[in-house]
Amino acid sequence: MFGYILRRLAVAIPTLLVLIVFSFLLMQMAPGGPFTQERALPPQVLANIEAKYGLDQPMLVQLWTYLRNVVFSFDFGPSFQYPDRTVNQVIAQGFPITLTYGLVSFAVAVLVGVSLGVTAAIRHNTWLDYLAVGVSIGAQVLPNFVMAPLLVIIFTLWLGWLPGGGWSFNDPSFWIMPVIALATSYMASIARITRASMLEVLGSNHIRTARAKGLPERKVILRHALKPAILPVISYLGPAFVSMITGSVVVDMYFSTGGIGKSFVDSALNRDYAVMMGVTILIGALTILFNLLVDILYAWIDPKIRY
């Protein structure tokens, strides 16, 4: 197991490097640059700016400088789009926000999703099952860019209960709508996967044995069925967790949370190479990390799995 983890980590580093190099080259290939704008800058002004940011260097030199700064000094450079800030500052401002509402959304999605899925499976083909399936399909088909403005209309305009957007770490009333908007579709997916997997497990031999031995149903479900049934859910949760904590551009846009999701999309549209690279590396590293965690969890839950 320990050797496996080491091996996976050894692969993670070249993976990240490849990710950095590819993103860097792809970004540079996109038409227009960070300072292309409606009123073309006089060539001399543009040259001054490019010199300041090192954009006048050959691409390989830029790439090398970038890698060196990232690896040796954890310096992701200055942002082109926000000239008063470095990329580290932009991420330090936005990431804690998405991390907060992402973690809460994750907890809500898992708790509600798994409960719904399990309930539906053990009450298979009853009204409870239909209700749970109905709710999860409803949640899945309601896109968050429809739900977000609707939430604002209902909770801010009509009821006046919640602030229509913005962010505060101290006041959870700012978190509620982003969490609902973000968690819903994940919750629906988790519920469906849990239900399907649970139904399969409930029909298997070891459950029949457990029941035949006269174990109470509660024990059968919690001790014998839930653990194997949760495996497919866990492989879904790894990537889902990463995309939740790195934010959603829709949630950031409609609730103006100031999170990292919108910065990511903006940086790509504005050709803010530095911020785009910084966020790509962050998301890439987290994805690799959580895929590894999922694999370790797998082995821990299912002793049949050997590495």
Added chain:
Amino acid sequence: MKHFLTTSALALMLSLPAVAAQVPEGTKLADSQEYTWWLLDAIKSLDPAKNTDVEGSDVLRQLFEGLYNEDETGAMVPGVATEHSVSDDGLVYTFKLRDDAKWSNGDPVVAGDFVYAWQRVANPETASEYAWFIELMNIANSKEIVAGEAAPDTLGVKAIDDQTLEVTLHTPTPYFVKMLAHATTFPVPQKVIEAEGDNWTQPGKLVGNGAYTLAGHNLGVDLTVEKNDQYWDAENTVITKGKAVTVNDVNVGLTRYQAGELDRVDIPAGQYPRLEQEYPDQAISIPYACSYAYIYNVSDKGPEALKDVRVRKALSLAIDRDIIVEQVLQGGQRPAWTWTHWAIEGFQPPATPEADKDQAARLEEAKALLAEAGYGPDKPLNISIQYNTSEDHKKIAVAVQQFWKQLGVNVTLNNVEWKVHTDRLQNQDFEVARYAWCGDYNEASTFLDWFRTDGYNSGKWSNAEFDKLMADSKTAEDTTPLYQRAEEILADEKPAAFVYHYANVDMIKPDVKGIPMENVMGTWYLKDIYRTAE
């Protein structure tokens, strides 16, 4: 030399006293004087030398103050400067600065602060995107400094003493003073910048000389300013706290306005008529100095057809501007037959015969012109319209596609993201492209200079007479006939089809007073605003 030049200086006393909020006698003010306005996006920079956005300028105008401010009609009123004189040859401006202007840390604002700020913008090391603005002001040596051929301290701006600033231009520039309310020209605190580097614009560090100080800034969320007691006119400043709130979606912005979270928002396209009926005391439409056009690529890289002025005219005539303004935008915008916005100060549009015809007659003429140019059912004209991603641009492009179809022209719509659009515009890699230009100052040349051979001029149209008119206008006593002639040339030559002139279409809470309703530049100052008790 300078004394010689300024001997017969023309003293320009400014029309209005420099006042903050002009609260009429007997007005009952509200107890809470807080004002919240809407931002579409994060404020990218609070450094006057690095800001490039309109929204950023709106914030900077509260935190800093330049030589002059604008009043509710857009006229210049004293800011840090109280008056100025100009030498006979129009090259040397001498500004008298008030002696009670202070930075928010209590230091006096002196002429040297402007010298430092302007040199800093021009200095290539600052890498300011708006270095071009200093060039546009025609300050002596600005071009050479930006090009790295001269030292920044050779810029034509000098502190004679703490209260006297002297600016030397290389070319007389009649609109020079009108440029002095622009954020790029604001003074900046040298000591703070040298101590803090790029971080000097953070709350707690930023030192300004405006009516407000920076109290908080959460990137992409909100920005708070508080009344600056050090400001020279603080006793006449009514609003105590201002908050700029980012709402990235226009429709959500309107919802949050209706929920009482914002005091002013933009109205989404097409909703003005409904809102004006529902809230006649809140929905406003103010002319705004931007023009929308379809630029023809007449460069070598452009299509052959567009090199024929008859084709360009026909396409322009066939655009039914009334439909675009009244059916698509619906917010008080006006059809455009000139490039210069109709509300620009002193601008008198020339007679444009096309403007007076009805659309049926224009269409007839367009058909005739196109046939004359050799296009018809046997040889249909194929053209592509490029526009950047936006619902409004798309709606207009679809409408134009239909208008041109009436001429038998096949139109391909080419929607690209913003950076691709601008990149192609600058490389003449388009046929017809959607474009908009917003004036930098309230005078017609800010529009007309665009079409000079060496102007931005994405379609690469060129006309010697036009260039000469624009050059002559810089020293002319009366620019009106020159600008009129320039517009006539544009109307005859049609380097672009002008579509409409912008309006700011906003909702403003009824108890908020002091927002300028006649300033075509859209410039406003928090210090001029106040709230009345309902």
